Amino acid sequence: MDEQWIQSVGIDVGTSTTKMIVSRLRLGRMSSTFSLPRYQIVERQLLYASEVHSTPLIGFDEIDADGIGAILAAEYDKAQISLSQIKSGAVIITGETASKKNAQHIVHLLAERSGDFVVATAGADLEGVLAGKGAGAEKRSQAMQGVIVNVDIGGGTANAAYFQRGRAIATVTFHVGGRLIRLSPQGVVQYVSPNIQQWLTAKGLRIPVGQEIGFAQLTEVAEQLGRSMLDYLTGKERQVSGLLVVGPHLRDAIPVDELTVSGGVGLLMSGPPVRNIADASRYGDFGPLLGYVLQQEREKGTYPVQWLDPDQTVRATVIGAGMQSTEISGSTVHIKPELLPIKNIPILKLELTEEQLADATRLRQEVASIYQLGERLFEKTTGIPFALAISGIGYCSYALLQTLSQELSEQYRATFPESQTMVVICETDMAKALGQALALRCKGAPEIICIDQVRVEYGDYIDLGEPISGTIIPVVVKTLAFDERP
Amino acid sequence: MEQQLDFLVDKVVAELQKKLGEVSEQAPSPKTETGLIQLRSEPKAEPVANATAAPTPAPVVNEQPAPSKEPERTTHVPNPKYKEGLDELLSSTPARIGVWRTGVRPLTKTMLELRRDHAAAVDAVYGEVSQAVLDQFSLFTVETQYDNTENYLKRPDMGRILTEEGVRMLQERCQKKPQVQIVVSDGLSAAAVDANLKDVLPSLMDSLKSYGLTCGTPFFIKGGRVASMDHVGEILEPEVLVLLIGERPGLVTAHSMSAYMCYRPRKGMVESERTVISNIHRQGTSPVEAGAHIGTILSKMLEQKASGVKLVL
């Protein structure tokens, strides 16, 4: 087999809009036929992009699950795609919607209705990274020195992801979005999100709910909001602007060289000028104004960053989810096809140093303490409690392979006797050899899945798809939190 | 000031000539393997390089690299504009990039490194596989008709046929018609066998066990060429055969091994009926992973009753 296409779907259910795309990814053999096989995704094509639907809600804060189901059914129909053809992809429930009542329920419903190996997930960090990929920031970072940040501004939140040399290095989320302030066509303020209240107070700004707001006053708020976000992103000021941050803060200010803005507000940046309340409130919120003031900020060039146009705006997240969430593991692996796909496996990281690898006793202790941590963190299960990600092994000799597989398997069987499958992820190309060594020791109790050349971090979750042509495993790494990493 | 500099330059030149002399003594220049690069040393121009561009020459020549460990490659670019980018490029290839220059010439350091690697390549061809390594896996030795290394290089055909003594030994000591026959040979790099056999072979054995395959009596061929497997095939008639053999050393590594595999090897086989996994060494295809993968390939050969271009992997 030299190449193959797989179909991948992306679904983004946001605070205000819902979108779906279908793409196909080409797996190509990167190695010559005479050396060990190595496949990679070499091409990504967008096959179908749905319209931007408004997210159906019941009342104010409940997503209408059946409504979403109906939209998807119609879109699948239009795209002429059947669920069984879909091998990978991601469902993202974004922004404030994710914390709404029935998000969990929706996630499961969507996963069931969107194909066999579609990852269901909700989380601002992953969303920011996917939006950054969809907007082209990740790709751009490979071609430049320094750091690029993409901020995807939607209805309720803005998800920023920093990229350097092709890697996401940090994420941060803000309460910045088009629907945080809602307006009637006449300019009567109908709603102000409680999430920005503290920040408004700190800034000495007031928005009268239920009353008409002047255009100048609203512009002031929009400008301040945009600037606070830019202050934080560029590290200019983090005290007051920090009040807008949702969840964990950036540990250190990251110097940024380039900036892209995606999302609905990113699109509005290239919209017509907003000159009065009627222009501002044309979608029933202050989104157009927010986009406009950001565009002005870009033109003024007050911030020492280079603003670039993103590849995608409103569809950045959904395109990232559908086209860029899947990776391919190394192709010499140890698997049992019947056991796949598996979903939502948390990562437990075993980071080994040269000294630990050279000393069997220290290696044993290290494995023991990592398994103890696994016992504390994750529930006992007859399935897979976690995937053990091993890093730090430079060169793996046969002797080291033996010591390692001995310690890993013996203690696993003792600590997690009820688990029927052990999942191991190696950083370097050694999965087949290690998997084989583990399997020879465990003899089916537990079964072994061992893959490699996928980069995972503590706090990630991982999904493994059904093997394609025997040994190619589609992998989706779900990054949930950057800053909680040790 | 100028006098001092001259004095310094003279000293450096003297030192270099001594060292370069040592290196070329260790490396008898091969006459028949044309792929290996011949170098002419011109020490006159080099001290300038040393004095201007590379003020602190690293003691490269004195370090005798351990047989299986390649020396780490670093850049000699004095003040790279974009260090991370350069490091990324360096880690993407074992080729000699970022070596810098003095005038239109390479730096002394670079030249010495090249000569050292060249010498290692030559040593690998002329070296012998350590008996301890062979004993570790209870491999007995048979020879081809190569006679001596000079002749081995000139007459590849003689490296494809075992001596009469060798044939007799195989008939006496080896299991006939095994499912899998494993053979090890020095080929063009004894150092490759020394460096990798201990990782490749046991991993391959494990893999055979995992697939439930049985293996005959493994042995070592001294002075072997790839096609010596055809002669072995005639004698032992294995279903599949894997030959772990030292590759022609290059300037990137002298420790690289290949696994040539074949379904029912016999006289008159054409090359396209063989399957090869090459570049097995520390910096290349991982030896343990290669061992495990060879097992997979052999099992596919048995399943499909084919090898080489006819084998679907």
Ligand code: B12
């Ligand atoms: C020397 C060499 C050749 C010489 C062999 C001449 C000779 N009679 O010795 C020539 C120029 C003919 C050659 C040709 C080819 N080679 Co060549 N060759 C090499 C080299 C540099 C060294 C091989 C070696 O050390 N062998 C060990 C000694 C002891 O073996 P030998 O008995 O003296 O010689 C035999 C082998 O060299 C073998 N052989 C050589 N190349 C190949 C390729 C294949 C696919 C097979 C089955 C056998 C084979 O044929 C020789 C005669 O039996 C390797 C590089 C490497 N890192 O291994 C590439 C290499 C093995 N060759 C390769 C290829 C692709 C080929 C060709 C298919 C190129 C082509 N597209 O036509 C042909 C196939 C030739 C064939 N025999 O069928 C690739 C294999 C692919 C890979 N990445 O793993 C390698 C690894 C080079 C590379 N990096 O791309 N090759």
